Amino acid sequence: MEFTLLFLATAIVMRIAWRGPRPLALGLFAAVLIACVATYLHHATDTLKLSF
Amino acid sequence: MTQTRAITLNALSLYAVALVLAAAFAAQFMLHELPCPLCLLQRILFATLAIGPILNIRFGPRPSHYAMSLLAAVAGTVASTRQVLLHIMPGDGGYGSALLGYHYYTWALIGFIAAIVLIAAIMLFDRQFEDDRALLPATGGAFAQTAVWLVIALTAANVVTTLLECGFGACADNPIVYELLRRAP
Numbered sequence: 001m002e003f004t005l006l007f008l009a010t011a012i013v014m015r016i017a018w019r020g021p022r023p024l025a026l027g028l029f030a031a032v033l034i035a036c037v038a039t040y041l042h043h044a045t046d047t048l049k050l051s052f
Numbered sequence: 053m054t055q056t057r058a059i060t061l062n063a064l065s066l067y068a069v070a071l072v073l074a075a076a077f078a079a080q081f082m083l084h085e086l087p088c089p090l091c092l093l094q095r096i097l098f099a100t101l102a103i104g105p106i107l108n109i110r111f112g113p114r115p116s117h118y119a120m121s122l123l124a125a126v127a128g129t130v131a132s133t134r135q136v137l138l139h140i141m142p143g144d145g146g147y148g149s150a151l152l153g154y155h156y157y158t159w160a161l162i163g164f165i166a167a168i169v170l171i172a173a174i175m176l177f178d179r180q181f182e183d184d185r186a187l188l189p190a191t192g193g194a195f196a197q198t199a200v201w202l203v204i205a206l207t208a209a210n211v212v213t214t215l216l217e218c219g220f221g222a223c224a225d226n227p228i229v230y231e232l233l234r235r236a237p
């Protein structure tokens with residue numbers, strides 16, 4: 001579900017970047033990027049099995 | 053490089069992002085390979101890469117817009133590097149099929165690194181940041197407008213396909229069916 005919301009948020013930020021106020025687009029972009037990093041860190045808690 | 057030429061290059065970069073998103077859809081629908089959670093995250097970061105060029109086309113090139121794309125590309129590099137490392141063990145066949153010898157996440161890593169290099173290269177040209185907006189067509193002309201709407205449409209299409217794949221819960225680590233299309237037993 002979180003990925004659906006991230007895609008939706010990205011589409012909304014693109015739409016605002018194209019038609020809306022610039023400061024709002026910049027702020028929402030920062031929020032989406034932070035959400036992406038948080039999602040990544042959540043999934044990065046899985047064990048990483050390296051071969052060395 | 054003039055501002056007009058920089059905007060044309062930004063429109064071209066949007067077509068490149070659209071090509072990546074379309075290729076991911078092609079693999080998903082033609083090869084019936086559903087994207088894993090990390091694959092979806094890389095798609096999202098490719099889409100966020102497009103926000104900087106959209107702002108550049110609308111408001112004119114600014115270093116802050118390029119910086120936004122750089123941050124998205126660095127995040128994408130981290131995510132795709134992790135997926136490459138997840139499948140680095142000898143004997144690991146990797147996730148999904150390979151294209152020209154590389155899996156999609158390896159191509160994603162190459163794509164994100166290429167984006168970082170290209171953005172840094174285009175930022176070397178200072179003249180694009182001088183204000184000559186009077187010479188520009190409103191919102192970059194038809195070529196740029198088509199690029200913007202194409203990338204927005206592909207991102208919106210990903211909202212629908214991701215909802216179908218994951219449903220309203222957490223996405224499966226190794227998805228094989230669309231959760232919302234699964235028939236009740």
